[in-house]
Amino acid sequence: MTSKLREEICKIGQSLYARGYTAGSSGNISVRLPDGGWLMTPTNIAMGDLDPAELALIDAQGRFVSGPKPTKESFLHLAMYRHRADAGAVVHLHSTHAVAVSMLEETDPDAAIPPLTAYAVMKLGKVKLVPYFPPGDPALGDAVAAVAGKHHAVLLANHGPVVAGKDLRAAQYASEELEETAKLLFILGDRRYRALTPDAILDLQHRFPS
Ligand SMILES: O=C(CO)COP(=O)(O)O
């Protein structure tokens, strides 16, 4: 069970890295274990270089158990889980277009990604913009904790998205949807566009309850 999860974390990390969803040593992944603990990616490693035997194990109390030193954003992941009992995995990326959206003055802090497509609405809900704090700063965890109960997808200002899902695939798919929707925003640029109407959004929420 754990070995399958370890392989899945690395496979998805490698896939995200290979397709340019996060670069350098940025990004991290965590998965909740059946015993209440977590597997987390190590700090300072490219997602393309993840090794199933080299993941950090954290216990149900959030204490480091074994493996390499976990991501410096471990408290940020734990903040998401603490406020989302349904979350089985969290993905954090520095995906380029989403980071760019996080810096735009015009970005709505309560709905950072507009409802451009059905999948953006279905996979993300309303994306909350969280103010800037340095990576690894505990204040970042507090800021995410404050909004995690209402938002499973948040965008850290001048940094990148943090997305929780019921399992790792769900968190991956939602993270990709966030980046692709941010990319659409820039493709549209200054042109006037039609986003989904409130009625269309309600209809999607009814058809695809999260
Ligand atoms: O994205 C990152 C910091 O925000 C990467 O940090 P880690 O290498 O510690 O996971």
Ligand SMILES: [Zn+2]
């Ligand atoms: Zn980061």
